[in-house]
Amino acid sequence: MIEFSGVGHRFGDRVVLSDVDLTLPERRVAFVGANGSGKSTLARMINGLVLPGEGRVLVDGLDPAKDGRKVRKHVGFVFTNPDSQIVMPTAGEDVAFSLRGTGLSKAERARRAAEVLAEYGLDGYAEHPAHQLSGGQKQLLALCAMLVLDPAVLVCDEPTTLLDLRNKRRFAELLGTLRQQVVLVTHDLDLLDGFDRVVVLDGGRVVADDEPEPALRYYRKLAE
Amino acid sequence: MISAHEPGTSMVHRTPVGAKLLALFVLAGAVFVLGSPLWLGVLCGVVLFGYALARIPARRWLRTARALLMLAVFVFALQWWLLGGQAALVVCLRLVTALAAANLVTLTTPVDDVVSAVERWVRPLRRFGVRPESVGLLVGLTMQAVATLSGIAGEVREAAKARGAERSVTAFAVPFLVRTLRHADELGEALAARGAPDR
Amino acid sequence: MPDVPAPRVSLPAADLARTVVFAAFIAVLGIFPGIYLGGSGVPIVIQNAGPLLAGAILGARRGTASVVLLLGLVAIGLPLLSGGRGGLAPFVGPSGGFLIGWIASALVAGLIVQRAERPGLPVLLLATTAGLAVDYAIGIPFLGAYTGDLGAAAVQSLVFLPGDAGKVVAAAVIAAVVHRALPGTLTRPVVRGE
Numbered sequence: 001m002i003e004f005s006g007v008g009h010r011f012g013d014r015v016v017l018s019d020v021d022l023t024l025p026e027r028r029v030a031f032v033g034a035n036g037s038g039k040s041t042l043a044r045m046i047n048g049l050v051l052p053g054e055g056r057v058l059v060d061g062l063d064p065a066k067d068g069r070k071v072r073k074h075v076g077f078v079f080t081n082p083d084s085q086i087v088m089p090t091a092g093e094d095v096a097f098s099l100r101g102t103g104l105s106k107a108e109r110a111r112r113a114a115e116v117l118a119e120y121g122l123d124g125y126a127e128h129p130a131h132q133l134s135g136g137q138k139q140l141l142a143l144c145a146m147l148v149l150d151p152a153v154l155v156c157d158e159p160t161t162l163l164d165l166r167n168k169r170r171f172a173e174l175l176g177t178l179r180q181q182v183v184l185v186t187h188d189l190d191l192l193d194g195f196d197r198v199v200v201l202d203g204g205r206v207v208a209d210d211e212p213e214p215a216l217r218y219y220r221k222l223a224e
Numbered sequence: 225m226i227s228a229h230e231p232g233t234s235m236v237h238r239t240p241v242g243a244k245l246l247a248l249f250v251l252a253g254a255v256f257v258l259g260s261p262l263w264l265g266v267l268c269g270v271v272l273f274g275y276a277l278a279r280i281p282a283r284r285w286l287r288t289a290r291a292l293l294m295l296a297v298f299v300f301a302l303q304w305w306l307l308g309g310q311a312a313l314v315v316c317l318r319l320v321t322a323l324a325a326a327n328l329v330t331l332t333t334p335v336d337d338v339v340s341a342v343e344r345w346v347r348p349l350r351r352f353g354v355r356p357e358s359v360g361l362l363v364g365l366t367m368q369a370v371a372t373l374s375g376i377a378g379e380v381r382e383a384a385k386a387r388g389a390e391r392s393v394t395a396f397a398v399p400f401l402v403r404t405l406r407h408a409d410e411l412g413e414a415l416a417a418r419g420a421p422d423r
Numbered sequence: 424m425p426d427v428p429a430p431r432v433s434l435p436a437a438d439l440a441r442t443v444v445f446a447a448f449i450a451v452l453g454i455f456p457g458i459y460l461g462g463s464g465v466p467i468v469i470q471n472a473g474p475l476l477a478g479a480i481l482g483a484r485r486g487t488a489s490v491v492l493l494l495g496l497v498a499i500g501l502p503l504l505s506g507g508r509g510g511l512a513p514f515v516g517p518s519g520g521f522l523i524g525w526i527a528s529a530l531v532a533g534l535i536v537q538r539a540e541r542p543g544l545p546v547l548l549l550a551t552t553a554g555l556a557v558d559y560a561i562g563i564p565f566l567g568a569y570t571g572d573l574g575a576a577a578v579q580s581l582v583f584l585p586g587d588a589g590k591v592v593a594a595a596v597i598a599a600v601v602h603r604a605l606p607g608t609l610t611r612p613v614v615r616g617e
Contacts, residue, residue: 049382069388077386083403084376084383087395089603097395098387131402131604145387229500252515256568299517306575315570322515330500330510338499362443366496369447370454370503377451397597401480402604404448405441412440 001025002046002153002183006055009041009204016041017204020055026196028176030184030212032219033201042201043155043185047075060152076146076180078156082138083131091117091133091141092126098145116148117141120174136167143174154180160188189216230331236278237332241341244329251325255318261310264317271325278332288327296320339363369411376403438485445481445489446496449473453505470505472590474525474558475532475551479542479598482609483533490529494522520565524558531557537609542602547595555591 007020017038031039044050045057048064048071057064064071079085088094095113096106104112114126120140125133130141139159146154156175160168172191175182184191192198198215200208200222208218231237236244251267258264275285296316303312343356350356380400381390389395453470478486493503494514502509504522513522532554539546563580567573602608 044382047386049385072386072388077383079379079383079386081379081403083406084380084399085387086402086604087384087387087389087392087398087600089600097389101388129604129606248511248515259571302579303570303575306578307570307572311571318569319517323512326511326515330512333500335500342499362492363496363499363501365443366446366450366492367501369444370450373444373447373451374454393593394597394600397593398600398604401448401476401597401601404444405480405601405605405608408441408444409437411444412437415440416436 001058001060002029002181003058004042004045004052004055005058007042007045007052007057008054009038009045009050009052015204017052020206022199022206022209024183024197026181028182028184028195028197030186030192030195030198031201032186032189032192032198032215034223037201038204039185039201040157043157043183044077046153046155046183047072047077049077073149074151075153075155076149076151078139078142078146078154078159080158080161082135082142082162085142085145086130086138089129089131090126091122091128091130091144094130094141095126095145095148098148112148113144116144120144120147121170134167136163136170139163139167139171140174143171147178147180151180153183154178155183155185157185158187159184160186160191189219192216229334230280230284231334232279232332234278234332236274236328239332241333241337242345244333248325248329252322255322259314261313261317264314264321268317268321268324271321271328274325274328278328280328280331284331288324292320292323295323335363336360365411369407372407373404376400376407441481441485442488442492445477445486446493449477449489449493450496450503453503454507469590469593471521471525471558471587472594474529475554475591475594476598478529478532478534478554479536479547479550479594480601480608481533482537483530486529486533487526490525494525517566517569518562521558521562523565524561527557527561528554536598541606542599542609544595544599547598547602548592551591551595551598555587 002022002024004020004022007017008015009017016036020042031043033039041050045052045064046059048068051065059071059075062071062074086094088097092110092113095116096109099109099112102109110126117123117126120143122133122137122140122144125137125141130138133141139162143159160171163171168188168191172193175184175191176194184195186192192212195212198208198210198212198219199206200215200219202222207222208215210218251271255264255267258267296319299319300312300316303315307315339360343359346359347356377400380403381396383399384390384392384395387395449470452473474486474490477489480486481489497503497509498511498514500510504513513519532550535550535553536542536546542550559580563576564573566580567576570576570579
């Protein structure tokens with residue numbers, strides 16, 4: 001369960017979030033809003049990439065402001081551009097990179113990496129140069145690098161912006177099958193099939209918070 | 225454009241860029257050749273007179289003076305220990321004179337003036353394929369790239385943190401370089417698309 | 424795609440872009456504060472690893488050009504050196520020789536890397552070490568001219584040797600990973616993902 005209580009934040013003079021109170025026990029949650037609405041900042045607070053200026057965030061009882069490292073093990077994060085996240089030359093090595101410091105042997109890390117790649121549609125790609133994968137495959141790789149640690153929560157910040165329509169659909173379907181609690185930040189309203197809850201942000205405030213249908217109706221009206 | 229320039233209308237400001245640079249090089253040469261504290265002191269005085277002549281506001285020269293003083297004290301102590309008092313004094317006078325003079329040129333010369341001066345100077349190189357008007361453009365393109373790469377550096381650092389690798393140099397430097405190279409490719413394509421010669 | 428005016432220079436666009444972007448890369452290494460090297464608690468400035476990386480990744484010609492461009496922009500007064508320094512003062516200061524030596528660093532590192540078909544870690548280590556060595560070979564006599572005592576200048580420069588040795592190794596390791604991740608970077612533009 002993710003809880004925001006009285007959360008506010010500013011970058012310099014610009015207020016990016018104010019008075020956010022949310023309790024999110026649902027398995028599939030989306031943050032929707034225009035550019036600069038504060039949705040990405042809110043999502044980053046879930047694993048402590050941004051700490052709230054005011055108020056408090058709790059993720060399954062963990063406070064990112066106090067236990068940053070623990071929270072980041074508990075919450076995986078997928079970014080818009082997978083190139084930011086891919087550190088190692090091959091797909092297998094990159095997934096295994098996530099497992100350094102777990103005490104597993106090198107062979108065991110490689111085996112686990114190959115397993116996870118196989119499970120999410122990159123079977124046989126362990127030896128493949130990571131940067132020669134297609135855009136869709138790279139985003140899958142970024143996802144695998146997070147899932148290999150088996151986090152309880154997965155936050156995705158506009159993960160499909162750089163993907164084509166087919167890969168976008170596949171990524172969305174995949175998100176649907178995960179056992180993790182998923183928080184998705186997106187502009188892409190097609191991705192929200194099967195979501196339990198949609199939070200609409202505007203100017204740093206929550207302006208709608210509902211099931212997808214009514215929330216999105218509100219968001220479309222806001223955009224007009 | 226961000227720069228260390230301090231606008232003004234004094235004689236020093238109005239001296240052409242070329243003359244100022246020439247004066248700086250002559251002075252820097254003299255500073256290295258002269259070994260007498262007396263003559264170095266005179267040169268140092270000349271440079272300080274230049275600051276007065278340029279009417280550099282106190283807040284600017286105080287900042288420079290403080291940085292120079294700190295450096296000079298440190299260097300003096302070190303050289304005194306290594307080489308003795310007289311040599312330490314000579315080194316410090318060289319240091320303060322050369323740095324203060326170079327800083328005065330930078331303070332009194334807008335970047336745009338230097339750019340157009342360089343464009344004038346490279347004109348004779350035209351027959352070797354150098355296009356003078358590209359100098360200003362290189363400046364603009366690089367500053368734009370600095371802004372873009374700063375953004376990328378921020379994103380990459382955030383991603384490294386999310387992977388629990390905020391202390392790993394590789395987790396920062398490798399994705400940063402990969403995205404830097406990709407940005408270079410995009411820029412190359414954009415330039416080619418707009419008529420820059422391509423291979 | 425970045426919105427840029429078309430330049431009229433006689434460099435192919437891809438080479439020009441790499442030169443410009445790497446000059447910016449070295450600048451950003453100085454602007455971006457606090458990189459933790461090898462688990463140490465103190466953030467250190469790694470800008471002087473930039474010329475080594477430029478040579479080791481782009482090769483001699485483009486690597487050297489990017490360092491020359493960066494130093495040119497610094498000289499005309501843009502604050503692109505670490506700590507926001509810029510202008511002519513850094514060049515005439517006691518460590519000016521180390522700054523000018525960056526050009527030779529990129530050149531030497533690039534020349535060595537280009538000799539290898541597929542640059543692996545040993546070649547890259549050799550390249551970055553040689554690159555740093557030529558920087559010292561220019562920087563120390565320059566400092567010596569200041570102090571009037573070459574021996575003392577060499578002794579003073581030893582203070583930086585442990586940190587610089589760390590950067591030489593880090594630059595080689597990073598360049599090795601980049602060359603494995605993007606093969607062909609030395610010879611042609613990056614192979615695109617799609």
